[in-house]
Amino acid sequence: MSGWRVPLTDIAMPEQDVQAVLECLESGWLTMGPRTQAFEQALAGYVGTPHAVTVSSGTAALHLSCLAAGIGPGDEVIVPGFTFVASAGAARYVGAEPVLCDVRSAADFNIDPEDVARRITPRTRAVVAVHFCGYPADVAALRELCDAHGLVLIEDCAQAIGARVDDAGRQVGTVGELGTFSFFSKKQLCVGEGGMVTTADEELADRVRLLRSHALTSSTWDRHRGHDPAYDVIDVGYNFRLDEPRAALGLSRLGRLDDNIATRRAIVRMYRERLADVPGIELPFDEQAVERSSHFAFAVLLKDRATRDRFRADLKENGIQTTWYPALHKFTEYRRFAPADGLPAATEAADRHCALPLSSLMDEAAVETVVDVVRAAVSRPG
Amino acid sequence: MSSTEIFPELPLFDLRLEPQDLEAVAETLRSGWLTLGPRTAEFEEAFATQLGARHAIALSSCTAALHLAYLAAGAGPGDEVIVPSFTFAATAAAALYCGATPVFAEIVSRKRPSLDPEDVERRITPRTKAVCVVHYAGYAAAADRLRELCDAHGIALIEDVAHAPSATLGGRKLGTWGLAGAFSFFSNKVLSVGEGGLLCTDDDDVAAFVRSRRSHAMTSGTWDRHSGRTDTYDVDGLGFNYRLDEPRAALLLSRLGRLESEITRRRELTLRYRELLKGIDGIILPFEDSEVPNSSCYVISIMIEQDGRQAEVSARLRERGIQTSIFYPSIHSFSAYRERFPDVSLPITELASRTELTLPFYPHMTHDDQDRVAAALDEAVAQ
Numbered sequence: 001m002s003g004w005r006v007p008l009t010d011i012a013m014p015e016q017d018v019q020a021v022l023e024c025l026e027s028g029w030l031t032m033g034p035r036t037q038a039f040e041q042a043l044a045g046y047v048g049t050p051h052a053v054t055v056s057s058g059t060a061a062l063h064l065s066c067l068a069a070g071i072g073p074g075d076e077v078i079v080p081g082f083t084f085v086a087s088a089g090a091a092r093y094v095g096a097e098p099v100l101c102d103v104r105s106a107a108d109f110n111i112d113p114e115d116v117a118r119r120i121t122p123r124t125r126a127v128v129a130v131h132f133c134g135y136p137a138d139v140a141a142l143r144e145l146c147d148a149h150g151l152v153l154i155e156d157c158a159q160a161i162g163a164r165v166d167d168a169g170r171q172v173g174t175v176g177e178l179g180t181f182s183f184f185s186k187k188q189l190c191v192g193e194g195g196m197v198t199t200a201d202e203e204l205a206d207r208v209r210l211l212r213s214h215a216l217t218s219s220t221w222d223r224h225r226g227h228d229p230a231y232d233v234i235d236v237g238y239n240f241r242l243d244e245p246r247a248a249l250g251l252s253r254l255g256r257l258d259d260n261i262a263t264r265r266a267i268v269r270m271y272r273e274r275l276a277d278v279p280g281i282e283l284p285f286d287e288q289a290v291e292r293s294s295h296f297a298f299a300v301l302l303k304d305r306a307t308r309d310r311f312r313a314d315l316k317e318n319g320i321q322t323t324w325y326p327a328l329h330k331f332t333e334y335r336r337f338a339p340a341d342g343l344p345a346a347t348e349a350a351d352r353h354c355a356l357p358l359s360s361l362m363d364e365a366a367v368e369t370v371v372d373v374v375r376a377a378v379s380r381p382g
Numbered sequence: 383m384s385s386t387e388i389f390p391e392l393p394l395f396d397l398r399l400e401p402q403d404l405e406a407v408a409e410t411l412r413s414g415w416l417t418l419g420p421r422t423a424e425f426e427e428a429f430a431t432q433l434g435a436r437h438a439i440a441l442s443s444c445t446a447a448l449h450l451a452y453l454a455a456g457a458g459p460g461d462e463v464i465v466p467s468f469t470f471a472a473t474a475a476a477a478l479y480c481g482a483t484p485v486f487a488e489i490v491s492r493k494r495p496s497l498d499p500e501d502v503e504r505r506i507t508p509r510t511k512a513v514c515v516v517h518y519a520g521y522a523a524a525a526d527r528l529r530e531l532c533d534a535h536g537i538a539l540i541e542d543v544a545h546a547p548s549a550t551l552g553g554r555k556l557g558t559w560g561l562a563g564a565f566s567f568f569s570n571k572v573l574s575v576g577e578g579g580l581l582c583t584d585d586d587d588v589a590a591f592v593r594s595r596r597s598h599a600m601t602s603g604t605w606d607r608h609s610g611r612t613d614t615y616d617v618d619g620l621g622f623n624y625r626l627d628e629p630r631a632a633l634l635l636s637r638l639g640r641l642e643s644e645i646t647r648r649r650e651l652t653l654r655y656r657e658l659l660k661g662i663d664g665i666i667l668p669f670e671d672s673e674v675p676n677s678s679c680y681v682i683s684i685m686i687e688q689d690g691r692q693a694e695v696s697a698r699l700r701e702r703g704i705q706t707s708i709f710y711p712s713i714h715s716f717s718a719y720r721e722r723f724p725d726v727s728l729p730i731t732e733l734a735s736r737t738e739l740t741l742p743f744y745p746h747m748t749h750d751d752q753d754r755v756a757a758a759l760d761e762a763v764a765q
Contacts, residue, residue: 003610004610007608008608010414011414011415011416012414013411013412013414017411018408018411018412021407021408021411021629022404022407022408025399025403025404025407025633026399026404028396028397028398028399029397029569030397030569030574030575030576031568031569031576031577056442056443056577056623057442057623057625058623059598059622059623060623085598085600085617085621086598086623089598089620089621089622092620093620093622184417185415185416185417185627190416191416191627192416192417192627192628192629192630193417193442193623193625193626193627214445214470214471214472214475215471215718216471220569220570223394223705223707224389224390224393224394224705225389229696229705229706229707229708230693230708230711231711232711232716232717233471233713233716233717233718233719234716234717234718235718236475236478236479236718237471237475238445238475238479239442239443239444239445239446239472239577241577242577243569243575243576243577243630244576245407245576245629245630246576246627246629249411249629312613316610316613321607321608321610323607324614326614326615326616331616331617331618332616332617332618333599333617333618333619333620334617
């Protein structure tokens with residue numbers, strides 16, 4: 001394999017998870033059945049939402065959310081410029097135009113509601129609030145803004161399952177009309193490939209359920225249980241279904257999600273303590289954000305892009321795997337969506353940040369290993 | 383689940399996995415690497431070799447494979463893709479995903495419910511970008527003639543091979559006749575995994591395009607970055623998340639080794655089924671016995687000769703604990719398609735859709751159960 005001293009992420013797979021999948025495989029029923037139902041019910045309970053609909057990926061969740069919200073050709077969807085590319089791709093799948101907006105700052109790199117307000121036009125239909133790296137975006141401000149302008153708020157929670165938007169413990173994915181989640185292999189709750197849409201609106205939930213399975217009026221599972229074999233197709237739907245083995249795996253892992261997040265938060269706090277006074281390293285976000293975040297990734301900020309690139313090369317040489325997210329408007333495919341002002345904060349955040357290893361399998365010793373390498377890297381004369 | 387629901391004694395399909403399949407999945411899960419890694423690569427290579435195709439690219443579903451195949455054929459807004467209507471909705475829906483228009487073509491007959499090349503030819507226009515042929519029930523459609531036709535018109539032939547892994551036409555595997563073949567690994571399929579699909583092609587550019595678009599057109603993957611091969615990536619197109627994951631690739635790889643022997647078993651049982659069904663008055667048995675050795679024998683499909691009896695016969699069989707299905711209601715008769723394409727008329731397809739029934743069938747089906755289905759069908763049709 002790779003031989004990293006400390007890899008970027010790592011997955012714990014206790015035997016009970018493996019057994020849950022094997023039991024499902026032994027049952028011989030692999031698609032849209034009782035395990036998917038049980039997983040969805042448990043997810044709805046966890047997030048605190050009336051409806052949770054599992055899908056094939058976080059991307060599919062965003063795509064179906066745009067469709068369910070009635071977004072289409074001629075519409076604009078405001079998306080932060082500092083996020084994973086799927087956040088903007090979804091608008092394009094439905095024929096709409098992504099309008100890139102800025103984040104607050106390099107040190108608070110979530111979507112900036114004030115910048116969103118500046119980009120609203122008569123064609124704007126929705127705002128995608130990305131809770132980047134697990135840190136909750138300011139959905140209270142965005143909710144107010146969307147309500148004032150009659151816009152749909154879609155929360156992109158792909159990196160933020162279990163993050164809270166307030167001190168009362170309200171979770172991400174419950175403030176927008178729709179919340180989208182990812183169960184991709186690097187995520188806090190991972191099954192391989194998978195995703196989910198949450199909503200309090202029964203009509204939206206029905207719409208997502210319909211469109212995830214080719215808009216068929218009955219499923220293979222319904223027909224297996226003796227329902228009439230005839231069905232209609234009432235819209236242009238997709239195959240965005242999750243299958244039963246992944247639902248079984250997700251359900252088994254969901255029980256440990258809070259522990260997983262607590263461990264990640266503890267690791268992040270260890271990092272922050274040890275890096276607080278290291279010259280050349282800036283820590284984004286504050287203690288309140290750390291408390292509310294579900295900690296998908298832990299990023300630090302370097303002085304500038306060149307320093308960051310040297311820093312990453314140095315860490316790589318010392319066996320520490322890191323990553324970074326380019327800003328969307330810097331991709332070949334998204335240059336044409338770059339606004340005139342060039343999204344200064346998103347650009348700065350993208351240029352200066354470096355994500356360090358973070359997983360629930362890390363311990364204090366692993367943190368020390370990374371921190372030692374980081375200290376050495378920043379003290380080396382550029 | 384409500385108490386009024388009836389689980390059939392003889393279901394339409396029944397999947398049994400072997401201990402080594404489970405072990406393959408368990409091993410993958412324990413490895414902790416769950417997405418686009420060594421197992422997907424190994425499965426793709428094994429599948430390509432078995433098929434005799436240059437490239438096999440694992441995807442999230444056959445629907446995804448069709449979508450990417452049509453895009454690779456250049457289908458976009460204003461273009462047309464000719465498809466049968468006697469197929470699953472995905473064959474046509476994938477054209478709509480591209481912004482193109484599905485143009486429905488007729489099947490040959492109820493005895494041969496495969497795309498009719500002559501009808502396809504009549505529907506080719508300057509806007510036609512591709513023809514998608516479905517190998518219904520696992521039996522080869524006229525891919526050879528369609529290939530000639532498509533070549534003559536400079537349009538792409540796409541094969542929807544969802545039913546027909548390892549089936550052949552003239553000694554050549556289905557899926558390798560056109561620009562691309564789209565396979566399904568859905569749970570009721572011959573090679574099933576839950577949700578999954580694959581696109582095969584001999585064209586290097588198509589393969590590169592499909593690999594790019596299945597993962598957001600990113601120029602490197604998580605695995606590349608994990609293995610230290612690259613540090614960052616660009617995005618150079620509008621891609622999707624159409625990836626398969628590692629546990630499913632491991633399960634497929636494990637099952638692929640038994641595919642040929644399972645199909646052999648399916649063929650034996652199909653021939654036996656056909657003998658029983660031939661004795662029933664009032665039904666049409668599609669295809670010929672002589673085609674069975676080249677078929678993947680996905681399902682047993684029959685047509686009730688007399689129109690208007692499908693629901694009644696299906697209900698009688700259900701009363702006897704026998705599940706049936708309709709493969710397929712015609713796509714152009716669905717509400718979503720009637721709204722968009724109100725003037726489609728395909729009399730043979732429509733009659734086939736109104737009279738078809740798909741019977742229980744799986745590789746471990748017993749002779750007794752086959753006898754029971756045939757007897758019940760005989761009785762139900764005779765009434």
